[in-house]
Amino acid sequence: MEGLLKCSVNYVPLTPISFLERAANVFRGRTSIIDGPSVKYTWGETHARCIKLASALSELGMSRGDVVATLAPNVYAMQELHFAVPMAGAVLCNLNTRHDSATISVLLRHSEAKVIFVDQQFLQLAQGALNIITNEKETPPLLVLLPQSDNSSPSSVNSSTHEYESLLESGNSEFAIRWPISELDPISINYTSGTTSQPKGVIFNHRGAYLNSIATFMIHEMSSWPVYLWTVPMFHSNGWSLAWGLAAIGGTSICLRKVSPKLIFERIAEDKVTHMGGAPTVLNMIVNSAVSDRKPLPRKVNIMTGGSSPPPEILSKMEELGFQVHHLYGITEIHGPGTYCLWKTEWDSLPPKEKYELKARQGVQNLCVEAADIIYPITMEKVPADGKTMGEIVFRGNTVMSGYLKDVEATKEAFKGGWFHTGDLAVKHPDGYIEVKDRLKDIIISGGENISTVEVESILYSHPAVLEAAVVARPDNHWGQTPCAFVKLKDGFNVDNQEIINFCRDNLPNYMAPRTVIFKDLPRNSTGKIQKVMLREKAKALGSLF
Incomplete structure (x- = not known):
């Protein structure tokens, strides 16, 4: 067709960096994050800080494609790093704080991280990993120490260690953001839980991160200005993409270093939390909490849960406490959330037992997943939608990972037959909703x-x-x-x-x-x-x- 023209006027690579750029204009005076009694920033302030941090990373020698690692709980610096690292053209690699030093050293070497941002709480853990790398006659990444919970300077800064706030302040507020050349440029690496001998680094790209961020806040039924309590670790699939996505809707992040029912109820009451997330383990923790740890909820709190299917009884008890549970299914390789139990109004009048059995299903694909299905893994044929026949859950679309870092063969195996294979078994019901039954290896x-x-x-x-x-x-x-x-x-x-x-x-x-x-x-x-x-x-x- 004549007259078509692709240019900078009508095409811009998709990237969640743009969420922050927009937030600085649309939500400039809205609170972006609260981290304890001494840290509270607006979206305008967060944007300015991220620009300076990106500049400082550039001055440290970070160039396009270099990897920047983190080892930290859900603190304000983690939110800033999710934007500042890709703004500098680098790739973010959030490490699981539950790993030991040996495992962290393996992942740092595998990712070739050049800088690691470490919370004071995990300094000894990180130092052990860096010592292992040094003893192997390799160059360890530069260490940047995050502030303590009261935002004071860390006590363990030495000549070979950078301090977060000082580093950030050294940056140039006029720094020019290094936008992705292609929306398929890597934005982050997330390591799946597995053996340290064969680490699986899942590569996310800017396009997938952008789209899944939108899908996730839609799944969570978030409108403008939600108040989100961080119980999902930001190191887990970039906080299910909400580390970026909250900027798109002017949300406020409430940081929580440690997950406990008492702290959850306190933060909900004091910060007027509207949304939160958590694995079924967190739900189980809440429903079995001591009565003395609970506080009346100021309003119904939407909680998004994923992982193993929560038992219907847990869902029922959560709603008795004042939570509205949204159930999803996802896996790291698809940027986290991929399907969700889209609730139908005609189910509202069903008996409680039947209602919660329906709510425990994993549902239908989110808006930004091209296709999700249940297939026989050998023949690649679709299973009948009878609610009984088990097959493997597979995905296709823009939110599927770019691949496994340095492992082309594993990527090809995961993508065989034109689908991403999850390794999870499920059935498809006549209404098209899926229900996870097991892992292939667990049946x-x-x-x-x-x-x-x-x-x-x-x-x-x-x-x-x-x-x-x-x-x-x-x-x-x-x-x-x-x-x-x-x-x-x-x-x-x-x-x-x-x-x-x-x-x-x-x-x-x-x-x-x-x-x-x-x-x-x-x-x-x-x-x-x-x-x-x-x-x-x-x-x-x-x-x-x-």
């Missing part, structure tokens, strides 16, 4: 029947004495495998394994009920997920059932 095959550990765990969580539960396969000489439940009880409760087994048999088909119950604390990995690999080993060590 239990007993006498030829597939048992979803998620379904069994959901029943276990509905027992009044159960605080946490995880189910894995135990070898069985007759059935091949049977469910083995690891259970942590609530304080003050004392039940035996037979009561738990009988409860499951009353609420599940007999073949799905655990034949073994072990009471113990559940091991978790660096992202807080239950380490089923360790539990499978424990179940295997028990020997086969006869």
Whole structure:
């Protein structure tokens, strides 16, 4: 067609940096962040600080494509780094604060980070990693120490360490932002939880970050000027993209260094929080909190949860406390949230049990996902939408990662057949909504029947004495495998394994009920997920059932 022209007038690469540029104009006087009693900035101030920080990074020698790492909790500097690092043309790499020094050293070397911003709380952890790198005769990244919680200067600054506020103030307020040359330029690297011998660094690009930021605040039903309480770590998929997305709608971030029910209720009451996020573990923590830790909510608080499917009983109790739960499903490789349980008004009149079973589903693709489906992983054919047939969840679209850092083969394997393969099993219901059933590696095959550990765990969580539960396969000489439940009880409760087994048999088909119950604390990995690999080993060590 004649007359078409692509130029700077009608095409600009998509990047979440533009959210901050707009916020500085549209929301200039609105509060952008509150971090304790001494830190409170507006969007105009945040924009000015990010410009100077980007300039300072440039003066440190950061050039386009260089990696800048962080090791910090949810503090104001983390918000600023999400914008300042890409404004300098560099790539942000947020490291999980639950890792040990050895793991951090591996990730720093793998990412080739040239600078690491470290919160005082994790200085010893970071120093251990830098020492390992030095002992290997390699050059460690420059260390920049973040302020203490009262915004005073860190006490451990030496000649080889930069201090955050001093570094920022050294920047030029007239610095010219280094916009991405292409919207597919990398903006961040997020490491998945796995072995340190083969780290998987997921590369996000500016386009995907821009689009998923929009999708996430839409999923969360955020309008202009929300007040968001940070319980989701910003190091986890860039805070589910909201580290950038809140700037697009003039939101206020409420920082929380430590997640506890008491602090959550305090911040909601004092800061008039409208939205928050959290894994099902956080929801479980809230509903089982001491009455003395709770405060009446000034208004209904929207809470977005993802990860393993929250049991319907947990959803019900959260809403009794005044929370409105939005359920999503995502994975790091698709920038976090990918599907969500879009609520239908016709479901409002359903009986509570049926309503919360529907709410526990993972739903439909978000607006910015091109396609999400359930397929047979071998044949790549779609499973029937019967709510029974299990297949693998797959995605396609602009919010899928660019690839795994330095691992072309792993990227090709993840993208085989024209889809991104999640490794998660789900069913599709006749209305098109998906429901996650398990990880491919976690499914239990007993006498030829597939048992979803998620379904069994959901029943276990509905027992009044159960605080946490995880189910894995135990070898069985007759059935091949049977469910083995690891259970942590609530304080003050004392039940035996037979009561738990009988409860499951009353609420599940007999073949799905655990034949073994072990009471113990559940091991978790660096992202807080239950380490089923360790539990499978424990179940295997028990020997086969006869």
